[in-house]
Amino acid sequence: MNENSESTISNNEASFASYNLSSEITRALDTLGYKSPTPVQQQVIPQALAGHDITVKSRTGSGKTAAYGIPLCQMMDWEESRPQALVLTPTRELADQVKEDIMNIGRFKRIKAAAIYGKQPFDRQKRELMQRNHVIVGTPGRVMDHIEKDTIDLERIKYLVIDEADEMLSMGFIEQLEKIIRELPTERVTMLFSATLPQDVERLCHRYMNDPVDIEIGSPGDKRQTQIEHRLYRVSEKAKAALLQKVTVVENPDSCIIFCRTKDNVDAAAAHLERLGYPVNKIHGGMEQDDRNRVMNEFRMGKFRYLVATDVAARGIDIDRITHVINYDLPMEKESYVHRTGRTGRAGQSGIAITFATPFEDKFLNAIERYIGFELPVAEVPSDYAVGEAQASFDKKLRDRPVAKKTKGEELNADIMKLYFNGGKKKKLRPVDFVGTISNIEGINADDIGIISVQETVTYVDILNGKGSKVLQVMQDTTVKGKLLKVQKARTDR
Structure with a gap:
């Protein structure tokens, strides 16, 4: 199946509402300013939601990250504590960007993503991988390092995304890619995205994908x-x-x-x-x-x-x-x-x-x-x-002084306060303990609680909808699982 057409659904007809996304996802898309799906999103989102393997050849700048980020966030089970999706990218900068995009799209569903790549302390990544992460984004070399040291859990991976596959090939990552793929569960959805589709990448698709839907939006010649x-x-x-x-x-x-x-x-x-x-x-x-x-x-x-x-x-x-x-x-x-x-x-x-x-x-x-x-x-x-x-x-x-640009997540994060608690796994605390305690505060419910990161000795909780100050005040005198924790506004660089 080759969807080599941008006219299958006209932009006038296309709407994110037609994909039956959860209210948390549609709320994030609205806040991020996603008005209507781009042609590549129109083709990819329904196929991904239906659980099909996909190869996508689409020009750069066409909205590929959201094309897979939206269905990934929709399909993540928040209660599952082990990673469910792995996204492989060729560069560290792209890994960071994909992580940020996924966390923005999944903000109100409390989807947590981790980015792992070289030239970053291995032990810091190891500690982050021990936390609850729904999505792991990484470069092949560092992901392989974690596999060899048994510091990454891939047993529950249901979704694999290979982003910028042509660049993976030119940077010599194909062999590492294949090793990583062989470590993943065979029952999974695989999505491959590329601006170009060299033969080596096509062979990779056919070897490790199950009857993939081939989607092509445009070509280099009509760039x-x-x-x-x-x-x-x-x-x-x-x-x-x-x-x-x-x-x-x-x-x-x-x-x-x-x-x-x-x-x-x-x-x-x-x-x-x-x-x-x-x-x-x-x-x-x-x-x-x-x-x-x-x-x-x-x-x-x-x-x-x-x-x-x-x-x-x-x-x-x-x-x-x-x-x-x-x-x-x-x-x-x-x-x-x-x-x-x-x-x-x-x-x-x-x-x-x-x-x-x-x-x-x-x-x-x-x-x-x-x-x-x-x-x-x-x-x-x-x-x-x-x-x-x-x-x-x-x-x-x-x-003239340069005009500051708003980042994609700026409006999304405007009403969010990150709180620091001085207790974590060592005190037997879990995300559900914080959800239960905070949602019992008058005027606060589970929809006001964002991403929760429980680490060994500390926990970070995002409070949404401008309610952070109220939660901060009440939690000074409220116990979590019988423990009174020190709570304060977290540093913004966390």
Whole structure:
């Protein structure tokens, strides 16, 4: 079955209400601003809810994470204490983003997700995996580490999602993927998502999936040419820095990612823009993970407008309203062009993708153009006159304070207070003990209680609907399972 059509359900007819989702899920979708399902969501959600294995080939920026995140949250059994779903992603940044998206969608159902990946303390992840987690999101290498050390429980996994499968292949994860799959229960639903579908990935599907439904939305050749304007500048390597300055002055982007091939090139380009006074930061694989997370979060929030990055920022990362992508270095792999330029023109918005190509890169450029199905239009280098005309407007935007962007979950989390209790598993406390105690407070019911994280010696409880202050006050003098616990508002970085 191949659903190679965006017209099976028109956007006018499509509605999340037609999927019979729980009130907790629909409430979260409403708060998150999900108005109507995108074409890939229209095709995937009913098939996933029906328990079918699925392969999905869909362009980046089409809403794939919610396409599987919504049915996963709908199908999770909150009372089950062992993980029920495993989502595999190629990069740490994508793992964090998927975890956040799933917890936002499942917020009112109290769905808890954990993200595990390399360059993070193993013992900290081990402790988190000992808690109740409905969904585990991870990179194949670190998931395999936990399997080998017997610190991850996969016996109750009913759903496997392989996200950005083509990137898994290019990063050499296929062998690890197969090892992980062999550790999972055979009775499960498997969903595979990819912007492209190389033969190795197709073979993986057919080997480990049960009569999968094949869904294809669009193709590289029709990659939203109406939404993304592509431009090519012919330039020598030495002239790139000067061209970058000219192009950014004339374009004057609101938000821009500049892609380089190596971390050294990222460092050099970022330093160049910093000397020019640009609001700029950088991200590459040589940085500590906490620093990478901080930079990505600040970019999402609009604290700076220019991000210089290697391809770690090209895969699946969803940041609203990126107006421009600049390929400062031409990607060596044709698929990377699709992933990089897919950071702009997302969710129906327009965007501009600008590529610099040197005279020695025609082979790679030709491969990209064959792959996407059209030639990149060659643009004239901006004249000094054009740059001079644009300079005043550019300088004004440079002086203006950036407008802070709202994150997806900001409105969702506005009425939530996280409470800290100084008691956990060692005091024989369980989530149900906190639900029972807190829901007995006058004016509070189970719908006002969010995610509960019971750890060895402490517990964190999300109180919803603006009722946190009341619960905090009452719980100062209320026992949980006969124990009076110290309670306070938790730090926001927990």
